[in-house]
Amino acid sequence: MTIPTEPVGSVPRSAELQAGMQAHAEGSMSAEALEELFDAAVSDTVARFEATGSPVVTDGEQTKSSFATYPLEGLTTLAPDGVEIPFEDGHTRQLPVITAGPFEYQNFAGSYVERTRKFTDRPVKQAVISASAMSLLYPAAGLDGYSPEQFHDDLIDQAAADIRSCLDAGADSVQVDFTEGRLALKLDPSGGLLQQFIDLNNEVFARFTDEELERIGVHTCPGGDHDSTHSADIDYAELIPKLLTLNAGRFFMQMASEADPGRSLGVVAEHLQPHQRVYVGVIDVCNEQVESAQTVCDRVLAAAEQIPVGQLGTTDDCGYSPFSDDVATSRDTAFAKISARVHGTQMAADKLGI
Secondary structure, three states: OOOOEOOOOOOOOOHHHHHHHHHHHOOOOOHHHHHHHHHHHHHHHHHHHHHOOOOOEOOOOOOOOEOOOHHHOOOOOEEOOOOEEEOOOOOEEEOOEEOOOOOOOOOOOHHHHHHHHOOOOOOEEEEEEOHHHHHOOOOOOOEOOEOHHHHHHHHHHHHHHHHHHHHHOOOOEEEEEOOHHHHHHHHOOOOHHHHHHHHHHHHHHOOOOHHHHOOEEEEEOOOOEOOEOOOOOOOHHHHHHHHOOOOOOEEEEOOOOOOOHHHHHHHHHHHOOOOOEEEEEEEOOOOOOOOOHHHHHHHHHHHHOOOOHHHEEEEEOOOOOOEOOOOOOOHHHHHHHHHHHHHHHHHHHHHHOO
């Protein structure tokens, strides 16, 4: 496609897969049986992506418990009382905290790429969690025998290794999920926490060559869980200038659900660097109504009025099911929306004559 279009990551899991994951957690399903379910879920997800015409596929995060905590599965040095994230509809998510060092990922996302590539010849995109999100796992009170400096060094090593595992496994591109960017401004309006997050992620990106950085992107949104957000009330214009100082080549930015997308796109245009491409969100994943291809086309054309077409792409605002228990959106609805994005983006490219 002359205007590239890509998914963010997750799609809803089937009821059968969710039941199987629960049964395995309770000890009533074997690991072998769960692996069979995982293969079937990824195969079906890839096939449905391909059926939409999507030029890039993902595994839909079918085998992750959540987009944020997959590196921790199996880690025994955890306590449940970490940072609590409230959503506008009243529900919360809570991160764990580590209780001892060293900090080591138990799972690297490259393993998801290996599974996905068994079922497709199309380019595979893999999402990973950011170092900044993982930095919230260190307890505010500190840990005896494991200093913040030691944790910092381990964190950078592990986050870089996670991205590297995806590239080594054959991922066409890697997307770093940075949904905590806007949240940082809610937690610390001074901007200090956001700058800390930016610096951490740039330390990770410094481990990669310029050519590799062209294949590494950053996703931002105000959270998306059970059709609710955690920081949509924070002015996007406060985040965007800092966001675009991240040393990445691609940016996947929620925009369809934004109250004033034109204003936000203007800020993007003002700060977008020549080597960067912005994939504008043209699908509102928190709205169950399926957009028409014409609606998507209109959103792309509006974005093209401010963003140079050579630096423009399209995406969904967020993943459809970042946590495995999020069933607010059906699989059928998610793929109908993805299809609308693909076809609406092509309609806009045709109208633009590119």
